[in-house]
Amino acid sequence: xxxxxxxxxxxxxxxxxxxxxxxxxxxxxxxxxxxxxxxxxxxxxxxxxxxxxxxxxxxxxxxxxxxxxxxxxxxxxxxxxxxxxxxxxxxxxxxxxxxxxxxxxxxxxxxxxxxxxxxxxxxxxxxxxxxxxxxxxxxxxxxxxxxxxxxxxxxxxxxxxxxxxxxxxxxxxxxxxxxxxxxxxxxxxxxxxxxxxxxxxxxxxxxxxxxxxxxxxxxxxxxxxxxxxxxxxxxxxxxxxxxxxxxxxxxxxxxxxxxxxxxxxxxxxxxxxxxxxxxxxxxxxxxxxxxxxxxxxxxxxxxxxxxxxxxxxxxxxxxxxxxxxxxxxxxxxxxxxxxxxxxxxxxxxxxxxxxxxxxxxxxxxxxxxxxxxxxxxxxxxxxxxxxxxxxxxxxxxxxxxxxxxxxxxxxxxxxxxxxxxxxxxxxxxxxxxxxxxxxxxxxxxxxxxxxxxxxxxxxxxxxxxxxxxxxxxxxxxxxxxxxxxxxxxxxxxxxxxxxxxxxxxxxxxxxxxxxxxxxxxxxxxxxxxxxxxxx
Amino acid sequence: xxxxxxxxxxxxxxxxxxxxxxxxxxxxxxxxxxxxxxxxxxxxxxxxxxxxxxxxxxxxxxxxxxxxxxxxxxxxxxxxxxxxxxxxxxxxxxxxxxxxxxxxxxxxxxxxxxxxxxxxxxxxxxxxxxxxxxxxxxxxxxxxxxxxxxxxxxxxxxxxxxxxxxxxxxxxxxxxxxxxxxxxxxxxxxxxxxxxxxxxxxxxxxxxxxxxxxxxxxxxxxxxxxxxxxxxxxxxxxxxxxxxxxxxxxxxxxxxxxxxxxxxxxxxxxxxxxxxxxxxxxxxxxxxxxxxxxxxxxxxxxxxxxxxxxxxxxx
Numbered sequence: 001x002x003x004x005x006x007x008x009x010x011x012x013x014x015x016x017x018x019x020x021x022x023x024x025x026x027x028x029x030x031x032x033x034x035x036x037x038x039x040x041x042x043x044x045x046x047x048x049x050x051x052x053x054x055x056x057x058x059x060x061x062x063x064x065x066x067x068x069x070x071x072x073x074x075x076x077x078x079x080x081x082x083x084x085x086x087x088x089x090x091x092x093x094x095x096x097x098x099x100x101x102x103x104x105x106x107x108x109x110x111x112x113x114x115x116x117x118x119x120x121x122x123x124x125x126x127x128x129x130x131x132x133x134x135x136x137x138x139x140x141x142x143x144x145x146x147x148x149x150x151x152x153x154x155x156x157x158x159x160x161x162x163x164x165x166x167x168x169x170x171x172x173x174x175x176x177x178x179x180x181x182x183x184x185x186x187x188x189x190x191x192x193x194x195x196x197x198x199x200x201x202x203x204x205x206x207x208x209x210x211x212x213x214x215x216x217x218x219x220x221x222x223x224x225x226x227x228x229x230x231x232x233x234x235x236x237x238x239x240x241x242x243x244x245x246x247x248x249x250x251x252x253x254x255x256x257x258x259x260x261x262x263x264x265x266x267x268x269x270x271x272x273x274x275x276x277x278x279x280x281x282x283x284x285x286x287x288x289x290x291x292x293x294x295x296x297x298x299x300x301x302x303x304x305x306x307x308x309x310x311x312x313x314x315x316x317x318x319x320x321x322x323x324x325x326x327x328x329x330x331x332x333x334x335x336x337x338x339x340x341x342x343x344x345x346x347x348x349x350x351x352x353x354x355x356x357x358x359x360x361x362x363x364x365x366x367x368x369x370x371x372x373x374x375x376x377x378x379x380x381x382x383x384x385x386x387x388x389x390x391x392x393x394x395x396x397x398x399x400x401x402x403x404x405x406x407x408x409x410x411x412x413x414x415x416x417x418x419x420x421x422x423x424x425x426x427x428x429x430x431x432x433x434x435x436x437x438x439x440x441x442x443x444x445x446x447x448x449x450x451x452x453x454x455x456x457x458x459x460x461x462x463x464x465x466x467x468x469x470x471x472x473x474x475x476x477x478x479x480x481x482x483x484x485x486x487x488x489x490x491x492x493x494x495x496x497x498x499x500x501x502x503x504x505x506x507x508x509x510x511x512x513x514x515x516x517x518x519x520x521x522x523x524x525x526x527x528x529x530x531x532x533x534x535x
Numbered sequence: 536x537x538x539x540x541x542x543x544x545x546x547x548x549x550x551x552x553x554x555x556x557x558x559x560x561x562x563x564x565x566x567x568x569x570x571x572x573x574x575x576x577x578x579x580x581x582x583x584x585x586x587x588x589x590x591x592x593x594x595x596x597x598x599x600x601x602x603x604x605x606x607x608x609x610x611x612x613x614x615x616x617x618x619x620x621x622x623x624x625x626x627x628x629x630x631x632x633x634x635x636x637x638x639x640x641x642x643x644x645x646x647x648x649x650x651x652x653x654x655x656x657x658x659x660x661x662x663x664x665x666x667x668x669x670x671x672x673x674x675x676x677x678x679x680x681x682x683x684x685x686x687x688x689x690x691x692x693x694x695x696x697x698x699x700x701x702x703x704x705x706x707x708x709x710x711x712x713x714x715x716x717x718x719x720x721x722x723x724x725x726x727x728x729x730x731x732x733x734x735x736x737x738x739x740x741x742x743x744x745x746x747x748x749x750x751x752x753x754x755x756x757x758x759x760x761x762x763x764x765x766x767x768x769x770x771x772x773x774x775x776x777x778x779x780x781x782x783x784x785x786x787x788x789x790x791x792x793x794x795x796x797x798x799x800x801x802x803x804x805x806x807x808x809x810x811x812x813x814x815x816x817x818x819x820x821x822x823x824x825x826x827x828x829x830x831x832x833x834x835x836x837x838x839x840x841x842x843x844x845x846x847x848x849x850x
Binding site: 088090 | 744745746747748749750751752753754755756757759763764767768841842843844847
């Protein structure tokens with residue numbers, strides 16, 4: 001088979017400050033045939049994304065590369081100039097990124113951004129059709145939206161539509177489904193299979209998810225520390241010896257149950273005046289006002305030391321609920337009690353420290369100008385070197401550094417990471433730093449908004465295990481807002497299903513599959529089982 | 536209430552507060568317009584008393600303020616004590632001159648700043664060094680250097696002729712251009728470093744923004760990336776800076792006006808303060824305040840139009 005992409009002997013080095021250099025790829029050779037789908041598997045930080053960027057020729061500032069051959073469709077890319085490469089990307093290559101919300105411009109309507117991609121999207125009707133193709137039932141609304149009005153899953157589907165607009169010969173995808181709910185994941189997967197079938201497009205797909213690669217890829221390359229360590233013809237999920245989270249995490253029954261969080265009748269409608277500003281709505285000069293009821297009277301309570309998973313498809317209000325509990329968003333009505341003290345209308349400094357939120361989007365969550373050490377110490381500094389509500393002990397700078405050091409160990413990162421900046425970390429490493437930062441203040445309640453999405457499976461398990469330990473020793477309570485029902489069936493104590501801004505049912509995790517009856521729960525279970533059947 | 540309407544209301548309230556403060560502070564300052572006249576040997580006590588009675592200064596402060604307000608809403612800001620001319624007429628000419636000078640200066644700084652700020656590679660480093668050098672020279676010294684340079688190398692006389700030359704409007708324009716060139720250049724050079732550095736930093740950050748990188752990765756057209764992705768990403772801090780610039784149009788050129796003898800607001804205001812010519816001071820301060828508020832309002836409006844997220848918060 002004539003290869004559509006061939007790389008020989010590629011080495012890539014990043015220049016770090018103070019003359020240090022970080023080797024990312026070492027003597028990588030690979031080729032992809034026309035219409036072939038190659039999966040790329042490997043732990044975070046192994047150089048997968050860098051390889052993708054190199055093929056694309058984007059974002060390589062501050063790096064040095066050495067390559068014997070880079071050929072794409074009989075064209076020697078090494079001999080091409082900047083603008084020839086640019087044109088090639090426009091006409092022959094497509095790319096889907098990992099962090100969808102940031103990859104769309106905040107200032108431009110979706111329809112315009114699709115039209116920019118050219119190809120089949122270049123007309124308005126083409127753009128709408130492309131939205132339908134990636135699984136939107138109401139393309140008109142999506143097309144006239146701005147990215148901030150859409151969920152992460154919706155943005156990723158739009159990015160996919162952009163990538164395939166010009167009918168590319170090679171489609172590169174960097175974790176294309178990690179931000180999507182199970183239903184949308186299937187849609188994208190089916191879509192990619194369809195594209196592959198109909199258009200004979202070659203693909204290179206990076207994923208942590210062996211099931212995705214199993215369904216999609218002809219063969220899978222495994223990348224480890226910048227070296228391709230093996231071709232896996234049929235990807236089998238690594239069965240490395242690891243603990244069974246199910247046994248370590250389920251232990252709330254023995255504990256005296258005290259309610260940590262009580263949420264009653266919480267409602268939030270976007271487009272209505274915010275309670276604290278009291279602004280009156282005025283006419284919008286010819287534009288229809290959009291109301292979006294994100295929360296429509298949410299009721300639930302969380303016991304101390306438990307692990308509750310709130311699952312639901314994207315757009316069901318999970319993130320809004322997390323934002324309300326964390327104090328980022330203010331609900332219009334309802335009540336929230338935290339350890340029997342009200343969180344509304346204003347929460348105390350101590351309550352703020354006790355509730356920590358970890359977000360899905362790690363790029364936005366970490367200040368790019370600080371080192372990891374500074375990032376970890378920042379929460380303590382904000383609280384004047386003191387853990388609020390705890391012993392009243394003040395931390396010296398030394399002790400603070402020691403604490404950052406030990407917490408970093410807890411999330412299995414090496415101490416040398418303390419001097420790096422977020423830009424020098426991979427997506428998985430950034431999320432580990434974000435989790436470590438939340439743990440610095442010894443919170444009572446930890447909110448995870450899709451926080452494990454995008455990490456590889458072993459790491460997800462090890463983080464869940466870590467949270468289990470913390471819950472046992474430090475009376476930590478976790479609420480995980482996620483679409484990953486399968487993992488939560490094993491890891492969580494209780495599963496609450498969210499749909500259309502309501503918590504529709506709550507069951508203990510071990511009998512969820514048996515007891516769940518709401519259509520939303522059934523849909524999630526079906527999507528999960530469909531995945532399992534293919535294995 | 537719509538945030539914009541609310542902002543307008545706040546602006547009005549601050550204007551009223553500023554005018555009150557102005558009156559109060561002028562009253563609190565030692566002496567008034569007649570203090571110095573009293574030392575004049577040529578003026579008799581009788582003349583002075585008549586003059587004082589004719590002016591409002593003998594009345595109580597509250598009454599004076601009420602009278603002033605009543606006239607001010609009709610657009611009448613009183614008479615100047617020194618020039619015996621309506622304040623509106625006096626300020627009008629001067630404000631036009633100042634706006635012309637400062638506007639030209641800032642416009643130049645923005646055009647140069649955008650051009651120099653958007654280059655990359657070693658020219659960018661050179662531009663940064665140039666900005667640092669300019670920034671480190673105090674504005675009066677910069678103006679003096681320009682003045683010296685012009686006198687040394689040029690036939691052009693930088694000193695302003697008081698009377699405007701007779702002749703066709705073309706001649707008039709040419710002579711005006713000749714007179715305004717140097718002070719405007721001084722203002723441009725004084726403000727350029729600020730704009731230049733902001734443009735450089737804004738574009739630097741925007742080039743690394745994920746959305747811009749994605750636009751490059753998708754291979755959108757060059758023009759599209761520049762106009763619809765890079766510039767919007769970089770625009771937010773620049774819009775705020777533009778608002779500040781517009782807000783300071785009336786006050787930024789004070790040094791330059793005095794040094795080049797430009798008949799602008801700065802000099803008039805300075806003399807009025809020294810002579811305690813109340814009406815001119817109050818009106819001048821109010822004009823500056825209006826300008827500042829307008830500039831900020833303008834920037835907020837632009838930001839509101841620019842960023843859909845802000846519109847969402849406002850709704």
